[in-house]
Every structure is written in structure tokens, then in C-alpha cells.
Amino acid sequence: MARLAVERSHVLAAAALAGVLASCAAGPQTPPVTGPVTPPVVQQPPAETGPISYKPSGNKEMDAWRTDFSARALAAGHDRTVVESFLGNISPIGLWLGSEVQAAATGVGDQAEFAKPIWDYLKVPMGNSRVSTGSAKLQELAGLFDSIEATYGVDRQAVAAIWGMETSFGAVIGNFDAPNTLANMAVEGRRRGLAESELLTLMKVVERGDAKREHLISGWAGAMGQTQFMPSTYLAYAVDFDGDGEKDVWNSTADALASAANYLSSSGYAKGQPWGLEVNVPPNFDYSLADGQDRRLETWTAVGVAPVGGGPFETNGADFAELWLPAGAEGPKYLLFHNFSVFKKYNNADSYAFAVGMSGEAFLGKAGPMTPWPTHIQPLTVADIKLLQAGLNSRGYDAGTVDGIAGRRTKTALQGFQKDNGLVADGYPTKAMLSAVTGQGSSSVAAATVD
Ligand code: CA
Secondary structure, three states: OHHHHHHHHHHHHHHHHHHHHHOOOOOOOOOOOOOOOOOOOOOOOOOOOOOOOOOOOOOHHHHHHHHHHHHHHHHOOOOHHHHHHHHOOOOOOHHHHOOHHHHHHHOOOOOOOEOOOHHHHOOOOOOHHHHHHHHHHHHHOHHHHHHHHHHHOOOHHHHHHHHHHHHOOOOOOOOEEHHHHHHHHHHHOOOHHHHHHHHHHHHHHHHOOOOOHHHOEEOOOOOEOOOOEOHHHHHHHOOOOOOOOOOOOOOOHHHHHHHHHHHHHHOOOOOOOOOEEEEEOOOOOOHHHOOOOOEEHHHHHHOOOEEOOOOOOOOOOOOEEEEEOOOOOOOOEEEEOHHHHHHHHHOOOHHHHHHHHHHHHHHOOOOOOOOOOOOOOOOOEHHHHHHHHHHHHHOOOOOOOOOOOOOHHHHHHHHHHHHHOOOOOOOOOOHHHHHHHHOOOOOHHHHHOOO
8 A cells, every 4th residue: 555655646746746847947957757757667665774765866965955854754753654755756846946946035126026005915815706706615615614613613704715815715726746845945945944844744644644645735835735734734733524534635625624714713713703894093093003002992992993884893792903004094994803813823914814804705795995995106116115114224213124025013113203203104105205214305295304
């Protein structure tokens, strides 16, 4: 059985890689993968002890890493057959060990690139295709969602929204062999510790019989299945919800969605409570209260924050919220509750959590926001945001690393500058704010910074 599994995995891994390698420039270290996949040569049975001998991967650095890592995996007590099935057929993936690494490493440095405003980010999650498919899935799988809600106490639209965000409802789960992807990540080096830890965890998954070796397909960064679990998340939270004995997050929608619900539940999801509520604020509101701090609902009510649709707040017991301005004072404003931070356990970006919350409600026919997005505001380029961050830092407002990403620290720093200069303290980076902070231009905003 073990031998069969190993041989099948060879074929699968080679098939998965064939597509990848075809799109990458074939360098001298890339093994030829052309035409039909040929069965692996049957070698003599491995020795029971001592190091496993491997055929060369085509990359000396990869071979050296494998010799060392294989020995450590065996020393840590991992099953010899599993270790060999993971490492026997690894080969360089261009994305990790080719010329594309340079492009990936430079990240957001492109001068022409614009920081995506939230309304652009939401175009796919809130698009007609995603929303209509999400609504249809909630209907088709109503029985499954009933069971998942009853078992894990997680609202169906939240699970469905994550399913949509991660893999377009299981349609795009990646075509990489997870062990090979993680091996490439380890050899590439920037995240070696993480990659090795995830590889060892994935060995444990196979050793426990939770998943079959040949099912271990992932995206380019090692996340697996319909709800894109890293091996450590899989080990901790994956469940067998359809009862066939395998935690098959790749091929079983029931297993994948229940696993995601289990993860959300374990992260503290509160069923029936809002992730966020759109609000209005009174004229001359102090926007510096949008500072990331949770406050009691009664505190928000006391300063005039109210549901955008009128009436009292209905939160089913959620009592603490922060005020969040995804597009500044001119755009929609939200109170964010605990469930929003649960979404961020899945992906630690406000925009991601917001898209999960918004699209899930859209699946139920409640498409927000009521306040229009301020699409007339021209987005800053990544280079502009770096200038803004450097300017804030030089004025003593801590914007953190100058990375071109206007995260929470940059917003808070900008709010400090705005407040000290009598400006609307919404922390939203605009051309006018860049001029004001850097002292360039002669706009009235810049003039307002002069005492
Ligand atoms: Ca199952």
C-alpha cells in the first residue's frame, strides 16, 4: 500500500509541476518535464535505517537542504516511508527558485503602482458573479449549512464568504504539490523556519491518516484545499464532517466548510452578532476616535454615532466596537465588532475581513454600503505613500517602516498630524495630506498647517 501511494504521488506531483514548469523559463537547474508523464523507475527497496538516498533534484542547493532536512525528519521520529514520499520527487519551482523570485522579493516597490482603494479591492468579492454564486450555494447546500451552524455556531454566510474569497467556492484550489511547494519555500530561504515546520506538520497529518499523500495539493504558498489551510491550521482544525474517515478539505465540501467553521468557532466567533455595522456620525465629529480602540456601544451612542438606517443598534449582545473609516471621513463608516477580528485570524488584513463580512451579507441580499464610496478621491501611488510615511516619521509621527502600505500605524500617525494641525483627523492618505505633511504645494490644507 505504501509503495503504491508513493508511486501515485510521483505521478501526481509530476503532473502538478508540469503546468507550473511549462510557464516558467527553463533554466539549467530545471529538470525536463515534457510530454506524457512516465512512471518512476522502480528502485531497490530503501534500507531500513540510515539516511535515505535520493535521486538528484536538479538543484544542488535543494539536494543539500534535502539531505539535512531528511535526516532531521527521521531523527524527529517521522515515518521513513512518509519522509521519502514527501522528499523523493521534489524539484525546483520557478516561482520560488527561478528569476521570478527577484520580482516577488521587491514586492510593492513599483513606482507606477497605485495603492488600491477599498472600493477597488471589493470589486471581485462584491461582484455579480461572486454574489450570485454565493447566494446559490447557500440555497443548494442549505442542509449542510444547517448542520454546520448547529455544530459549530458559525453563521452560514461567514463560512460561505470565506469559501468564496479563498477558492471561488472550491473552483480554484491550486495545482501544486504541497510538500514540493514547502520544500521550495524552505530552500529559497526567507521563510525556511516556517516552511520546515509546516512540512513536518504535514508529515504528521499523513502519519495520522487524516489525509492521503496524493491529496496534498496546494496553492503556490502551501495553503491547501477549498478553504486554503496551511498544514498547521489543518492539523489543529480540520474535521471529517461527512464521516468517511478522511479530513478531505480538497474533495469534500462538507469537510472543507466544517473545517473552516471549526477554525472560526475556535477563534471565538459569536453566532448572530454583527461583524460590523455601517453608521452615521454628527457634523464636526472628532474622527480621531477612529483610533482602533474598542469602546462600549453606549459610548459611541453618547458621541452621536448611530446606525446608518436609523433606529437603535441591534447587536445581539455584542457590546464593544471600534470605529473604522475604510475610505476616510467622506466614505462609509463602520463600527467593527468582535467577529471582524475573528475573520482577521484567517487573513490579517482589514480589507480581507471587510470583504468577508460584506460579501457574506450580499449573499443574503443585504448589499452595502448605503453611503457611496468617495471614488473621486485619487489614490496615492505606492511611492507617494512612502513619501507620506517618511514625512510623518521625520515630523515625529511614528508611521513605522517606510513600505508604501498605508496600514493602521500609518493611519494613526497621520491622524496625529491632522489633529495637531486642526485638520479632519480621519487618517486617510490623500494628495492633499501628502502635500500638507511633506510641505510641498501651496494648497489651503498646507497653509492650515502653519501656526
Ligand atoms: Ca471526510
